[in-house]
Amino acid sequence: MICITTIDFPDTALRATLDAVEVSIYVLEILARERVAELRAAAARRHAARAPAALPVLAIRRATADDNAGIAAIWNHEAQCTIATTETEPRTLAAQSAWLARHGEPHPVIVATSGGEGIVGFGALSPYRPTLCAAVEDSVYVRRDRRGHGVGAALLGQLLDLARARAYRTVLARITAENAASLRLHARHGFRVVGVERQVAFKLGRWHDVVILQRLWRR
Numbered sequence: 001m002i003c004i005t006t007i008d009f010p011d012t013a014l015r016a017t018l019d020a021v022e023v024s025i026y027v028l029e030i031l032a033r034e035r036v037a038e039l040r041a042a043a044a045r046r047h048a049a050r051a052p053a054a055l056p057v058l059a060i061r062r063a064t065a066d067d068n069a070g071i072a073a074i075w076n077h078e079a080q081c082t083i084a085t086t087e088t089e090p091r092t093l094a095a096q097s098a099w100l101a102r103h104g105e106p107h108p109v110i111v112a113t114s115g116g117e118g119i120v121g122f123g124a125l126s127p128y129r130p131t132l133c134a135a136v137e138d139s140v141y142v143r144r145d146r147r148g149h150g151v152g153a154a155l156l157g158q159l160l161d162l163a164r165a166r167a168y169r170t171v172l173a174r175i176t177a178e179n180a181a182s183l184r185l186h187a188r189h190g191f192r193v194v195g196v197e198r199q200v201a202f203k204l205g206r207w208h209d210v211v212i213l214q215r216l217w218r219r
């Protein structure tokens with residue numbers, strides 16, 4: 001005789017378990033993607049070792065009002081043409097100047113310059129949520145023709161130093177799930193995936209998930 005027993009599982013507990021499993025699967029997917037990016041990066045490094053490319057001589061400094069046009073030029077391409085940011089509005093020079101002015105001493109903006117080329121990338125710390133004063137969100141953008149040469153790593157490293165110097169406890173990054181370069185960059189700087197916002201942005205004809213990564217200093 002077959003005896004079937006049904007277990008009375010409260011809906012909320014079941015839902016929570018399913019949610020936890022779903023998030024775990026998602027995180028595994030991200031880790032798998034990071035591993036693929038890691039293998040690609042290793043292959044790229046091997047290639048670079050065979051034929052060393054001329055690396056830019058970089059200088060990183062705090063942004064000034066004179067940098068607004070250069071910052072806007074990099075940002076506007078990403079806002080309008082890529083999924084690097086979920087924002088879609090390009091910045092006029094006035095909007096860009098207002099953005100920089102809002103970033104006071106607690107929320108520095110930095111730029112990377114290379115030789116006579118002007119700005120090749122920029123980075124910023126911004127408030128994460130107005131009430132979460134121990135947390136900031138980073139952003140890093142590198143000019144298209146200067147990617148893959150360590151500019152992003154130099155900018156993010158500097159932003160983390162600035163965050164520590166300001167005694168922030170944690171830095172967060174919100175990255176679209178298919179942005180392998182940014183996921184890799186942040187993973188290399190000690191960020192770990194702490195959550196996923198599902199389908200929170202519709203851009204360039206499709207929905208995007210946003211992965212939240214966090215760098216937490218243990219004191």
Ligand SMILES: CC(C)(COP(=O)(O)OP(=O)(O)OC[C@H]1O[C@@H](n2cnc3c(N)ncnc32)[C@H](O)[C@@H]1OP(=O)(O)O)[C@@H](O)C(=O)NCCC(=O)NCCS
Pocket residue numbers: 037038040041042044078084085139140141142143146147148149150151152153154173174175176179180181182184185188
């Ligand atoms: C993400 C971004 C800032 C990285 O800057 P970068 O100067 O190209 O990166 P770096 O050369 O410093 O490389 C950093 C790491 O990312 C890896 N990486 C770079 N491009 C990659 C790519 N397309 N795919 C996978 N990994 C990549 C590098 O191999 C390196 O990892 P490693 O140290 O293990 O070798 C740059 O690609 C960019 O500006 N993208 C558009 C804007 C953007 O997405 N900003 C982030 C928004 S959250």
